[in-house]
Amino acid sequence: MPLMLSSASGCLHIGLILDATALIDFCWLGEWEWLQQQYSPLFIAQEVLDSDRLELATRAAASRYLEPLALDTEEMFLSFMEFQLKAPLLSEADRSTLALARHRFLLCVSDDRRMIAVCEEYDISYIRMLRLLSQMVQTEHRTVEEVIVMADILVKDRGKWIANTILESWKRSLTMIN
């Protein structure tokens, strides 16, 4: 059964958009089918898809599983430029993801601290990878042991940055799901 698409701000979301960090994680985990079942439609900003700072395999997976979206309204472009003033250390692709999430009411998947800070400042709904892994357990798609292995792989093998304290606290929280 699909998860409820609501957020702290109380908005109802009509899909999910992945940023570069989430895209890389999902490419590695390969859990596209589950993500589609739970959160379809899935989007990616055109600028992320075009970024030459992502490996070809990552972009190929994005083209296969995600629908590209472009900024196409005055308001979106204004947000895109506003984010540059507020957060100059975000890339064009990051700001495009945020502008799309903001104006299309999409849930933004990100584990990037700078992205999350802007989401919070502008009341853009977001979800982190560890939360999605928890939901895999909640929906009985994966066991607690399996998602722990998945998180450890992302951190230890793929260089994903999650503070130790957060990782340990998340692992403890999984026991409460069961």
Add this chain to the structure above:
Amino acid sequence: MKEIIAGNLIHYRKGLNLSQEELGEMAGVTRQSINNYENAKTLPDSKTLSALARALSIKLDDLLRRESTTVPNFRFRANTYFDKKPQFAAQVLRLLEDYTALEQAVGIPTYAPESTPCYQLEGNEKRIEEIANQFHYRLGWGSGTIPDLFEAVEEIGLKVLRYSIPVPGFFGLSACSLDQGAFVLVNTHNISIERQLFTTASEIGHLIFHRGEYQNAICYNGGNSDNAVAPLIKEGTKEEKAREAVVSHFASHLLVSQKALDRALDVFTDLIQLKTHFRVSYTMMLMRLDQMGKLKYSDAKEKISGEYKRRTGESLSKEVELEPVLADVDFPVNQRFTRIIWQALSSGDVSELKAAELLNLTVEDLRLARKEARGYAIDAIFC
């Protein structure tokens, strides 16, 4: 927004001397669409705009900027380079924006050398030499040889970026802001390390002696390059040559201090040994020896050219440096900038994708590099 895009599109298209049709072909858009965008009739989506930006060698941001946008308070030398080269100006603007944003994010102090105007060499030689000596001491190298000027000036907080910029005849530029310090951009494109060091020293000289003449030349007016800010001092004029003579004198004394040269002349008798010792070009050594009255620059240059021809069978052109040349590997580029990026990444002040762009890495490689670095982190070793 349509009007902003229209003005920028015309500005950057004209900067490359492209017709609407040529740009359309390069970006996969019809000429009519380009015409509509340039007349602010329709708003293109970001996919189309990104394709246009790529064809124009700029970024999406450059097409969306308001006309007068520039990095706050930065004033530039070498403004003559900007008026007919909007793509280049946009690139410099982005570099400055990124660098200053990183500095602010990690909260490190900036630096600009003290300014003291001087517009002609004659009668000011001793004063310029004294200022070069003081700067030498400021760098912490006393009167000795500076092993790596790029690193030394970065250590005191000067923003230095060395990039390959394929603009013929462009060696470097400098900019300064009251709040955000000084910035030097050095071109590395087919340019020897010796020349890059001289450019760095010269730009520092301009920052010290000619800062009052710096101006905001990155602004432009409505896509019409004819309305660009006119440079105060035009290239090739008597005034410009006089200013270049001042900074050359400064640079030569910064790179080869008088005390160190006096000591070196007791030990070394050959030009190659001297240039190797001071890590400068042979022409710089000739210039210094000429200043001391040890030889006449033009005569010495002619003799060396003759000797070079005899040995190699080739002419000694301006771009050629006598062996041994300084190796790129001994002068790593943009160390301070790189360090600040990693620092900002670690504190969560820059996104992974932006950091990857600035470091010229893929995000995947950036993550693996972070993982490797964590293995040797002091807290990881001792915990």
